[in-house]
Amino acid sequence: MVEIRTPISVSEAVARVQAEAVRLGSEFVPIEEAYGRILAEPLIAAHDVPFFDRSPYDGFAIRSKDSVGASGSGRVAFEVVDHIGAGAVSDKKVGKRQAVRIMTGAQLPQGADAVVMLEQTQETAGAADVEGTETNASFTIRKPFEAGENISFRGEDMRSGEEILPAGSLVHPGTIALLATFGYERLEVAKLPVVGILSTGTELLEQGSALEPGKIRNSNGPMIAAQLRRMGVRGRMYAAAVDRLDDMLDTVRQALTECDCLITTGGVSVGDFDLLPAVYERLGAKVLFNKVAMRPGSVTTVAVLDGRYLFGLSGNPSACYTGFELFARPALLRMMGAQRVYPMQTRAILGEDFGKANPFARFVRAVYDGERVVPAGFNKSNAVSSIGRGNALIVLPGGTRGFKAGDTVDVILPGMEEGSAVWNL
Amino acid sequence: MVEIRTPISVSEAVARVQAEAVRLGSEFVPIEEAYGRILAEPLIAAHDVPFFDRSPYDGFAIRSKDSVGASGSGRVAFEVVDHIGAGAVSDKKVGKRQAVRIMTGAQLPQGADAVVMLEQTQETAGAADVEGTETNASFTIRKPFEAGENISFRGEDMRSGEEILPAGSLVHPGTIALLATFGYERLEVAKLPVVGILSTGTELLEQGSALEPGKIRNSNGPMIAAQLRRMGVRGRMYAAAVDRLDDMLDTVRQALTECDCLITTGGVSVGDFDLLPAVYERLGAKVLFNKVAMRPGSVTTVAVLDGRYLFGLSGNPSACYTGFELFARPALLRMMGAQRVYPMQTRAILGEDFGKANPFARFVRAVYDGERVVPAGFNKSNAVSSIGRGNALIVLPGGTRGFKAGDTVDVILPGMEEGSAVWNL
Structure with missing residues (x-):
């Protein structure tokens, strides 16, 4: 008997999944472990950056008014009265026709309001050497400088109290730079979801087994573990006697006590051994949809029970891969409160004909080079090679x-x- | 005294760095830990995939010749003689007007050469139930089937002995699916480089320190650690009394005995406390370049010594970030034998004017949305906020x-x- 299922659009399916996301709590992690996590709180500037007026160049701090009228034929001379590296603060106040030799990043000395770059000067006596001991030098300049010229002003990058990043931002290397700038040693981030993986299918051999007639090795479980790993989440593997409803039911119940989300592969179709529909029914789970107008993976089913997701992905590898990226990953990111839950999407030139028309939207594993996109070889929902070869999905x-x-x-x-x-x- | 440096183009600089890469060895890792690594050997198909002719649908395996002449007004009837799930193999040979109920992924029984999808049939007696016990059913079809129709043939996805992925491929989730398909439990991958990080700069406070006059916290070290982490590599932190040449030299020498590559930040400019040029000279390292026609980071210096890289990145955070992605990451990937060593590059619409002309190529931290790209706020080489806010670099x-x-x-x-x-x- 064929069960009649009514397909819904991919965008409707995604929206239904997103609407059910329950927020996970937060936890503190050391900054060294924060890469890839999601900020639980907005990142607020703890102080102005820069924290003081500083020089963006190696050069000399001067009073701009002393440079008025300088020209190629009428060079103006300055006496170097101090010599400071980055991190040092001069105790001298810059006076008339005086200059302080200053390094990139060093705090502007009192009295100075402009920086002359080293290459804008002509040395006239006693160069300061590498050890910084000799400071009685002088130089001339051939152009006037304006007040504020070549200065990085306090707060010009970030103002104390300013929201730099909203809660829900991904912690990437640039975020780490910000956190380090403000002296964070640990950071409040969204907890990672606990995700169970249960591969169903009476044809599946466990990893490393020798092939047997009619059977295949389980590739979906390890693949989903890697898709989770890509987003920083460790999957938890479950196993069940997948042709026995009671055993499946026990395993799924157990997983739901231990996980925020259970991803199953296979068993969602209308075949006689597809037990997931019966499992959802027995559990009393709310089925969000069991048919999506997409290829591959039209039988993808998503249900929720007590705030926990049950992702019923197709057992076909390409469909399984696609189902994870379309539904599971965005849902897990939403649970973490992420601002950007969907993968990057762009437009590209199709590199070859794709003749097959289909009333359903089609997701094709493909190779994208930044401009063109080409299907990654053999294209059937049960193909594995194209997932291995592709780095993108074409959406038709x-x-x-x-x-x-x-x-x-x-x-x-x-x-x-x-x-x-x-x-x- | 201003040292004169001759700038080279970014592409020339990248080429010089790439040319010096020394290949790292390989090691075996469990498949669960292989995500993100680089294949040391090509991935060869260990067997045909599929390994047997199989059904891509739930339905019935028949002999196509028995369906000849079937039509809406002249339906042809079949008797179901066996009922197999995926993973099971029928011991029946399909005879005249006989069919075997078959599930998605199951091996085609002997005698059959086509599969009728469940939804293409009309049941006429005794449905097979979920437990699969009742098999004496029959059905009719209304159209003829061709030999080979709805069959996934042995080897159609991958042929035994075929090179599926070349050595140097990144192990991503699709690769894991392939490896699992062929039963790999462990995998030969390129060793990860050991990378040292040494932040120089007399103005730097260590992580978590309170601010002091004229000083800033070290953001480059943690940022580079995160950039390494993004590519699966753990950085090793070094510290030195960065204003003392002998101490710097000792630290760099020590790091080079322990690391494949040392990344320093700061100290490569022409300031009086910029000791790296002297360090390279004392070590006898071959300096590949010390000036690149780019903003930020024109002072970026790369040297090599005994097959080890010395990346002298600018101390300015944006310059440091960019220098890592332009030079260090591609070099580390080349050391691992990666096929794709450069980050993805594409074209996008500039979302706002960028007025500043510069004779040097400019890399601008930016936010890319798949179509448009907009500079990520305050844009100076010493800015930190724009690295934290951006997800892309504009190349002008x-x-x-x-x-x-x-x-x-x-x-x-x-x-x-x-x-x-x-x-x-």
Whole structure:
């Protein structure tokens, strides 16, 4: 008996999943371990940056008014009265026609309001050497300087109290630089979700087993573990006698007491051994959808129970891969309060014809080079090679026509560290 | 005294760095730990995939010749003689007007050469139930099937012995799916480089210190550690009395006995406390360049000694960030034998005017949304906020004009997991 399922659009399916996200709590981690996490609180500037007026160049701090009238034929001379490296503060006040030799990043001495770059000067006596001992030098300049010229002013980069990054930002290397600037040693981030993985399918052999007639090795479980790993999450593996409803049910119940989310692969179709629909029913889970107008993975099913997700991904590897990126990853990021939950999406030139028209939207594993995108070889929902070879997904809208080389198409880039806040599926 | 340095182009600088890469050895890791590593050997298909002719659908395996002439007004009936789930193999040979109920992924039974999808049938007696006990059913079809219809043939995805991925491929989730398919439990990958980090600068406070007059906290060291972490490498921190040449020299020598590569920040300019040029000279290191026609980071210096890199990055945070992504990361990936050593590069619409013309190429920290790219706020080489806020780098060629909103510009996406084999700088 064929169960009739009503397909919904991909964007509707994504929206239904997103609407069910329950926020995880937060925890503190050392800054060294914060990479890839999601900020639980906005990042507020703890002080002005720079914290003092400073020199962006190696050169000499002067009073700009002393440079008035300087020209090639009427060079103005300055006496060097002090010599400070970055981190040092001069105790001299710069007086008339005086200068302080200053290094990049050093605090501007009192009295000075401009910096002459080293290469804008001509030395006239006694160079200061590497050891910094000799300071009685002098130099001339050939142009006037304005007040404020070549100065990095206190607070010009960030103002004390300013929100630098909103809560929900991904911690990437630039974020780490900010945190270090403000002296953070630990950071409040969203907890990572605990995600269970259960691969169903009576044909599956466990990892490392020898092949047996009619059977295949389980590739979906390790693949999803790696998709989770890519987002910094460690998956927890479950196993069940997948042809026995009671055993499946026990395993899923157990997983739901230990996990925020359970991802199953296989068992969501209408085959006689597809037990997930019965599992959802027995659990009393709310099924958000069990048919999506997409290829591959139209049987993808998502349910929720007590604030926990049950992602029922297709057992076909390409469909499984796509289902994770389309539904599970954005949901997990939403649970962490991320601002950008969707993978980066862009447009690219299709590199070859894609003839097959389909009423459903199609996601094609593909190789993207920054300009063109080409399907990654053999393209069936049960193909594995194309997932291994691809770095992108082409998104082809459903319709009655195929696509031609040269067409501009949408592309999803699942490997991009920072994702997108919007999605145009 | 101003040292005269001759700038070289960014692409020339990158090429010089790449040319010095010494290959690291390989090691075996469990497949669970292989994510993000670089394949040391090509991945060869250990067997055909699929390993047997199989059904891509839930349905019935039949002999196509029995379906000849089937039509809506002349339906043809089949008797179901066996019922197999995925992973099971039927011991029945399909005879005349016989069918075997077959699940997605199951091996095609003997005698059958086509699969009728479940939804293409009309049941006429005794449905097989979920437990699979009842098999004496029958159904009719209304169209003929061709030999081979709805069959996934042995080897159609991958052929035994075929090179699926070349050595140097990044292990991403799709790669893991391939490895699992072929039963790998461990994998030969390039060793990770040991990378030292030494932040120089007399103005630097250690992490977590209270601010002092004229000083700033060290943000470059933690940032580079995170840039390394993004590529799966753990940095090793070094410290030295950075205003004393002998101490610097000792530290750098020590680091070079322990690391494949040492990244320093600061100290490469022409300031009086910039000791790195003297360090390179005393070590007898070969300086590849000490001036690059780029902003920020024109003083970026790269040297090599006994097959080890010395990356002398600018102490300015934005310059430091950019220098790592432009020079260090591609070099480390080359040491691992990676096929794609450069970050993904694409083109985007500039979202606002960028007026400043510069004879040097300019790299601007920016926010990219898949279509447009906008500078990430305050743009000076010593800015930190823009690194924290950006997810991309705009590449503006050197020249005499600025750039206008609406111009198409090159963009580097440092967060992209899979990079590029070519670079158009």
